[in-house]
Amino acid sequence: MRRATTLAATTTSLSRAIFTSSEHQYTNLLQSASFYATNVGSSRRWFSTSNGSSGAKAMKSFGYLAGAGMVAAGVTAVMVEEEVYAKEAVKGDLVPKEVVLYQYESCPFCNKVKAYLDYYDIPYKVVEVNPLSKKEIKWSDYKKVPILMVDGEPLQDSSAIIDQLTNNINPAKSSSVVNNDDEEKKWRRWVDDHLVHMLSPNIYRNTSEALESFDYITSNGNFSFTEKYTVKYAGAAAMYFVSKKLKKRYNITDERASLYEAAETWVDALDGRDFLGGSKPNLADLAVFGVLRPIRYLRSGKDMVENTRIGEWYTRMENVVGESSRIKE
Numbered sequence: 001m002r003r004a005t006t007l008a009a010t011t012t013s014l015s016r017a018i019f020t021s022s023e024h025q026y027t028n029l030l031q032s033a034s035f036y037a038t039n040v041g042s043s044r045r046w047f048s049t050s051n052g053s054s055g056a057k058a059m060k061s062f063g064y065l066a067g068a069g070m071v072a073a074g075v076t077a078v079m080v081e082e083e084v085y086a087k088e089a090v091k092g093d094l095v096p097k098e099v100v101l102y103q104y105e106s107c108p109f110c111n112k113v114k115a116y117l118d119y120y121d122i123p124y125k126v127v128e129v130n131p132l133s134k135k136e137i138k139w140s141d142y143k144k145v146p147i148l149m150v151d152g153e154p155l156q157d158s159s160a161i162i163d164q165l166t167n168n169i170n171p172a173k174s175s176s177v178v179n180n181d182d183e184e185k186k187w188r189r190w191v192d193d194h195l196v197h198m199l200s201p202n203i204y205r206n207t208s209e210a211l212e213s214f215d216y217i218t219s220n221g222n223f224s225f226t227e228k229y230t231v232k233y234a235g236a237a238a239m240y241f242v243s244k245k246l247k248k249r250y251n252i253t254d255e256r257a258s259l260y261e262a263a264e265t266w267v268d269a270l271d272g273r274d275f276l277g278g279s280k281p282n283l284a285d286l287a288v289f290g291v292l293r294p295i296r297y298l299r300s301g302k303d304m305v306e307n308t309r310i311g312e313w314y315t316r317m318e319n320v321v322g323e324s325s326r327i328k329e
């Protein structure tokens, strides 16, 4: 009985947690596959370090010979501007020395923090927390993830963690909290208050999607052998029902339509810019990207990309965030 209660509580929190695209196993493969699919044959190229202003320019030309003489019939020159996106490097002395992320691999809030760490190329270790026992965070009074240990100081709550890191690594930005920062703040809040609530109803929408999601969660999470199978099937069944309740709570009638609407709302907010931050992502870009990462290669995420305009921005984000800065142990 106690076990059942724990499992129910866990699956409920996992409903909010959801499933990530891990930079490891599953997602690594998918992301690199998508990287090739979206980049080979396009003019876009990813460099791990910025190479300055504009990229190389390519010129294509053709001419032909006709009759006895040489006739230059035409020369067409096509200039192709390459767009170059790169991570933002943090000044060496501002990079924290030891960063440890306590997380669930599939948790959207944890992925928001990871998107930030990856983009700013801050090396971090990961401790995967077992959602049933939570023994890895026994030392903490705060019982949710993410918890980010920064040089021995535990930080909690994804948005607060990101604010704190930003204060530490980018003092100039954090003191100029006016101008575009209002827009950035507004959309960061939208991520926490609206976008995250679209996830569970979508990934547990029907039994096959709930199973797909729990397969992803249990393959990437910290579960014992027995827990893995129990959680996968019991969790998928429980979450299927929980997701119906969540739909009511957040006034969602058609979960896919709401997800698509959120994606379109975000693209409208971009207003033709590469990123909300302009030519570089800001914290709102990183937040939207982070919470969508866990679902991107599940059925719901694929549907979202196929049925809305969000795909181009998402691919730009994948490219600019680049390789994970996670320290592999």
Ligand SMILES: N[C@@H](CCC(=O)N[C@@H](CS)C(=O)NCC(=O)O)C(=O)O
Pocket (backbone or CB within 6 Å): 010, 013, 014, 016, 017, 018, 104, 107, 108, 109, 110, 131, 143, 144, 145, 146, 156, 157, 158, 159
């Ligand atoms: N507002 C928090 C929410 C964190 C949160 O709800 N985390 C979930 C996992 S995604 C959690 O730890 N739930 C409690 C549990 O698993 O027992 C944040 O942004 O970090």
